[in-house]
Amino acid sequence: MIEKVEKFCLENDLFSAHDRLVVACSGGPDSMALVDILRRLQHKHDLQLYIAHAEHGIRQESSLEDARYVQNYCRKYNLPFYLEHLNVPDFARERKMSTETAARVLRYRFLRKVKDATCSAKIATAHHLNDQAETFLQHLIRGAGSAGLSGMRAVNGDIVRPFLCLYRREIEAYCEKYDLQPRLDETNLSLEYERNKIRLELLPLLEKYNSGIVKSICNSAKIIAEQNDYINFSAQKVYNNICKQSADGKIHLNVLQVKQEHIALRTALYRLIIRNVQGNLENITAKHVDKIDRFVHSGHAGLILQLPQYLTAEYGYGEVIFQKNTAANAPSAIENGYNIKIEMNTAAVLPGGCIIEMKKVAKPFKITGNAQCFVDGDKLSGEIFVRTRCTGDKIMPKGMNGTKKVKDIFIDRKIPAKLRDSVPLVCDGRGIIWIAGVQQDNYYALNKDSKNIVYLSIKNL
Secondary structure (H helix, E strand, C coil): CCHHHHHHHHCCCCCCCCCEEEEECCCCCHHHHHHHHEEEEEEEEHHHHEEEEEEECCCCEEEEEHHHHHHHHHHHCCCCEEEECCCCHHHHHHCCCCHHHHHHHHHHHHHHHHHHCCCEEEEEECCCCHHHHHHHHHHHCCCHHHHHHCCCEEECCCCCCCCCCCCHHHHHHHHHHCCCCCCCCCCHHCCCHHHHHHHHHHHHHHHHCCHHHHHHHHHHHHHHHHHCCCHHHHHHHHHHEEEEEEECCCCCEEHHHHCCCCCCHHHHHHHHHHHHCCCCCCCCCCHHHHHHHHHHHHCCCEEEEEEEECEEEEECCCCEEEEECCCCCCCCCCCCEECCCCCCCEECCCCHHHCEEEEEEEECCCCCCCCCCEEEEHCCCCCCECCCCCCCCEEEHHHHCCCCCCHHHHHHCCCCCHHHHCCCCCEEEEEEEEEECCCEEEHCCCCCCCCCCEEEEEEEC
């Protein structure tokens, strides 16, 4: 098995001679086998190993025993040992994460801290083929695309996975052969965690249909990964042909040309553009990518699409311009809503998929329903922005002299409670101009002396 791992590492360029490696070690069978095998290979390849153990602060004394076990192993073989005590439960509560996600975030933060401190090239983890199958199923259940179903890679940035050539049974046999006596984490048996349910319930059920299900899933993940790599390779070629990056970092996408591409290439292209603009795909989901595609096909000049992380896509003449804004000049998020600046003679796409348009017109024209209105432009004060409602919001309904709470207007119009927080309010420095699609404020209404006429409308993208 040592030779099998060594061959896999060399074929996939997981390490080079003289490399420094941080090895993540929990004390369980997988990570102890990884440390032991790399220890046996280190002199042959002149590797410097640094063993890093994250104590998650979840299992109290049992968790501390894990740390002592790993430390004693490192002392025995004179391996540098790094330990950090984490408080995963508190971190999960503060960030509103699952315990699994919080543990992963803190663990990798610690591992990269050790990597930097030791000037190491890479971080080695003990993920194996059974983990690969579990990851595939976890992503499949959540509705992932080809990127998620590609599974884990042997090399992913600074992370290397020498055991992606091994099954769990091989690792357990190795631990028994070399009498490693690894620690067992009792939380791995808890069905409170999604991954444990997949390992303990779903995979055994699937094995009744196919005894080699883990191998089959891993083969599928490999095929999907290869196809996904080809799509991304092709998307890069398309990007080079139809996108231009200006000196200020904005990326200009040719609309006519991108519409001619297959949807698979378009979605990969949008992700590539976002990654090039902001350096990552943080908080970008399939819904955002789909919204961009609809925006590209249905938008018009002046339209602005707001995306996460202060990212915007603006429809120009024959192009869509992607740019990363700063907190100072970007729409500012408010609790459970948004606050988006809108310029005259432009339109803004709201997070819910609606479009608010604002433009000057020479004179009023006939309109029907509540989806459009005219306001006196001379009465507008300061910047115009679109936001969701806040507690205590009031307007003076058109045709009335007194004010009324927005909440009461929603009740009178029988707008369902679950939809009220998504109704856009067009506002200026003075107050609410228009509850879009519902009610105009009387102050801004046209009169016989109005000369500067502004037209507002709301519609779905």
